[in-house]
Amino acid sequence: MAEHPAYPVGLRLTGRKVVVLGGGQVAQRRLPALIAAGGDILLVSPTATPSVEAMVDAGELTWEKRPYAEGDLADAWYALIATSDTEANTLASAEAERHRVWCVRADDADAATAWTPATGTSEGVTVAVLTSDAKGRDPRHTAAIRDAVVEGLRDGTLVAPHHRTRTPGVALVGGGPGDPDLITVRGRRLLAEADVVITDHLGPRDLLAELPQGVEVIDAAKLPYGRFMAQEAINDALIEHARKGRSVVRLKGGDPFVYGRGMEEVQALAEAGIPCTVVPGISSSISVPGAAGIPVTHRGVAHEFTVVSGHIAPDDERSLVDWSALARLTGTLVILMGVGTIGKVAETLIAHGKSPDTPVALVQEGTTAAQRRVDATLATVAETVVAEEIKPPAVIVIGEVVTVGPNPSK
Numbered sequence: 001m002a003e004h005p006a007y008p009v010g011l012r013l014t015g016r017k018v019v020v021l022g023g024g025q026v027a028q029r030r031l032p033a034l035i036a037a038g039g040d041i042l043l044v045s046p047t048a049t050p051s052v053e054a055m056v057d058a059g060e061l062t063w064e065k066r067p068y069a070e071g072d073l074a075d076a077w078y079a080l081i082a083t084s085d086t087e088a089n090t091l092a093s094a095e096a097e098r099h100r101v102w103c104v105r106a107d108d109a110d111a112a113t114a115w116t117p118a119t120g121t122s123e124g125v126t127v128a129v130l131t132s133d134a135k136g137r138d139p140r141h142t143a144a145i146r147d148a149v150v151e152g153l154r155d156g157t158l159v160a161p162h163h164r165t166r167t168p169g170v171a172l173v174g175g176g177p178g179d180p181d182l183i184t185v186r187g188r189r190l191l192a193e194a195d196v197v198i199t200d201h202l203g204p205r206d207l208l209a210e211l212p213q214g215v216e217v218i219d220a221a222k223l224p225y226g227r228f229m230a231q232e233a234i235n236d237a238l239i240e241h242a243r244k245g246r247s248v249v250r251l252k253g254g255d256p257f258v259y260g261r262g263m264e265e266v267q268a269l270a271e272a273g274i275p276c277t278v279v280p281g282i283s284s285s286i287s288v289p290g291a292a293g294i295p296v297t298h299r300g301v302a303h304e305f306t307v308v309s310g311h312i313a314p315d316d317e318r319s320l321v322d323w324s325a326l327a328r329l330t331g332t333l334v335i336l337m338g339v340g341t342i343g344k345v346a347e348t349l350i351a352h353g354k355s356p357d358t359p360v361a362l363v364q365e366g367t368t369a370a371q372r373r374v375d376a377t378l379a380t381v382a383e384t385v386v387a388e389e390i391k392p393p394a395v396i397v398i399g400e401v402v403t404v405g406p407n408p409s410k
């Protein structure tokens with residue numbers, strides 16, 4: 001049977017009966033795709049793994065708690081035979097053959113009439129990889145090829161030039177804290193498809209080097225509107241390039257909506273009638289402490305964490321932060337943009353009752369090769385910042401969580 005290569009085909013299972021024999025690990029792995037394909041699934045098995053049971057509880061399939069019995073496959077369109085009983089599997093695959101039901105057999109690929117390819121999806125395309133004969137079947141090899149193709153499609157390194165799906169308008173992409181591997185898969189793909197990329201000084205700068213030739217990169221901090229590009233000028237640039245029919249990526253550090261002025265750009269684009277998609281990013285507020293060995297919450301230590309901007313000092317009349325309320329919280333305080341004001345912040349927290357011994361960690365350039373962590377307390381942090389020459393960007397963590405893990409910089 002295996003002398004010829006398998007014939008690849010896509011089964012349209014919506015509403016059609018699929019019988020799965022055995023509720024173990026194989027069924028657990030295969031069921032999600034069968035459910036996603038809309039199959040009317042009957043599981044026949046005396047037992048099932050907790051995950052399979054959860055699918056039954058969610059109403060995604062019907063479960064008959066019993067062993068296989070002759071006749072189970074009679075009106076099936078497709079069957080997966082994966083019990084731990086070889087004899088039952090043999091009887092079931094003989095029944096499938098008699099009723100001409102295509103069937104996968106987990107314990108014997110040679111005896112099966114169908115093989116499950118290694119599959120993955122990206123942007124509406126399903127990639128399915130099969131080896132051509134049963135003898136050469138190596139599931140790890142097919143899975144590796146599948147991974148290479150799907151990953152290439154997702155991150156844009158594998159592009160079909162004439163069928164490139166471009167997202168019209170502007171994509172506001174959160175680039176993560178700095179390590180180029182910490183952007184989302186969607187963000188990376190949109191970057192690879194962009195005609196124009198407007199960036200900030202924070203975020204994964206290394207990714208810019210990977211952009212295809214001909215992509216226009218605009219450094220938002222360097223446009224001729226003073227040292228920092230006025231937000232209005234950024235909005236204008238986004239609108240101008242999108243109106244020329246280009247795919248524009250606005251690449252931001254961390255998440256676009258965490259002190260990123262992302263919504264101002266969304267609003268400006270909406271007013272100009274330009275479609276905008278927002279791709280979340282990993283915010284430095286959680287990931288940078290994590291990269292330095294600090295969990296923002298920890299069982300029995302901190303049940304909440306609060307992210308605060310330190311860019312305006314507590315005694316400044318423009319401050320919107322209730323520092324006395326923050327001083328009363330028992331959880332973790334994460335301060336962004338606070339290197340210049342941390343002395344006043346520490347003073348204010350102590351004045352409102354926070355212990356001067358509260359641990360503090362300063363994490364500079366988190367997740368990059370230059371990452372540095374310096375520890376202090378509320379009482380000493382002002383002098384530590386000066387003595388250790390801490391420079392932005394840095395995330396400051398205040399609270400007992402600072403001391404719960406091993407300090408990787410020690």
Ligand SMILES: C[S@@+](CC[C@H](N)C(=O)[O-])C[C@H]1O[C@@H](n2cnc3c(N)ncnc32)[C@H](O)[C@@H]1O
Nearest residue numbers: 254255258260283284336337365366393394395
């Ligand atoms: C304007 S805010 C933008 C925050 C960003 N949207 C986010 O979600 O991470 C910039 C501040 O984020 C923090 N920050 C961003 N990336 C950082 C990194 N790699 N290491 C340390 N702090 C970082 C610093 O506090 C910096 O001053």
